[in-house]
Amino acid sequence: MESEQSAEDLLVRVAERSECALGILYERFAPGLLALLHRILGERKDAELALQDVFLRLWNQAARLNREGISVSAWLAITARNLGVQRLRSGNGLEPLPLGGGAAPGKIPAWYPRVAQAALLEQRSELLKKVIKQLPPHQRQALELAVLDGCTEAEIALKLEEPLGRVKTELRAAMSFLRHRLRAVMGTWAANI
Amino acid sequence: MLGSLSTEEHASVQAHVERGCAYCQDQLREAALTVYFLSRMPRTERPDAKQKFALFQRLRKGKG
Numbered sequence: 001m002e003s004e005q006s007a008e009d010l011l012v013r014v015a016e017r018s019e020c021a022l023g024i025l026y027e028r029f030a031p032g033l034l035a036l037l038h039r040i041l042g043e044r045k046d047a048e049l050a051l052q053d054v055f056l057r058l059w060n061q062a063a064r065l066n067r068e069g070i071s072v073s074a075w076l077a078i079t080a081r082n083l084g085v086q087r088l089r090s091g092n093g094l095e096p097l098p099l100g101g102g103a104a105p106g107k108i109p110a111w112y113p114r115v116a117q118a119a120l121l122e123q124r125s126e127l128l129k130k131v132i133k134q135l136p137p138h139q140r141q142a143l144e145l146a147v148l149d150g151c152t153e154a155e156i157a158l159k160l161e162e163p164l165g166r167v168k169t170e171l172r173a174a175m176s177f178l179r180h181r182l183r184a185v186m187g188t189w190a191a192n193i
Numbered sequence: 194m195l196g197s198l199s200t201e202e203h204a205s206v207q208a209h210v211e212r213g214c215a216y217c218q219d220q221l222r223e224a225a226l227t228v229y230f231l232s233r234m235p236r237t238e239r240p241d242a243k244q245k246f247a248l249f250q251r252l253r254k255g256k257g
Contacts, residue, residue: 019249019252022252023245023249026245026248027245030239030240030244030245031237031238031239031240032233032237034237034238034239034240035236035237035238036232036233038238044238048240048241048244051240051244051248052244052247052248052251055248056248056251056252059252073229074225074226074229077228077229077232077233078225078228078229078232080232081228081232095200098200098203098204098207109221109225110218111218111221111222111224111225112225113222113225113226113229117222117226118226118229121226121229121230125230125233128230132230132231143231144231147228147231147232148231148232152199153199154199175224175227178227179220179223179224179227182223182226182227182230183223186226
């Protein structure tokens, strides 16, 4: 049955220009991505247009993603988040964020989650939700402003009415906490959760 | 990864990563997983059927 095919098997077919496979991936992932884009952009119409753009990018990059063993679900989520925050910033007359993360323009960064990593993370998502709740409220707020509102550190400082240095410290502490817990949850490091 | 650094800070990180620092590559990989996980947190919203139709119309017009 079509619905039982893995996202990566479907990606192979998308790379071979199967619209049917793209449609199945859309049915599977669009509801989560639309909620994310709606959360970021605020307007459902804007979110719907951005959603189409995410899947058009998938269509165009399927062969490369497949060759490089990138997780489809992780690529979709990160691409939707990045596209959403850039569109939000553009609509608000703000400069685009530098999101390359060390990759040359037009290339898929080497650090994009691989299939096995993303699958493990999905298996353990309930545990990870618990981890997010352990973040101190200020750190969680700063992280959400960075990830879901596309704010720079300077903008977060303004929104939270906190000194820039403190925001930098909070964001680094939040990311460090999550990285360590992620290692524990993914089984690569021991820690108490 | 988040895009929250200033342009100067980002350029400095980018130059460092391009030199092939394995430690920073690992940090970026873990940060990407974190962003991926946080991006999956909102609830789901089913798009209207016409959105899928519009996507395929755009795809066939070659606007992708």
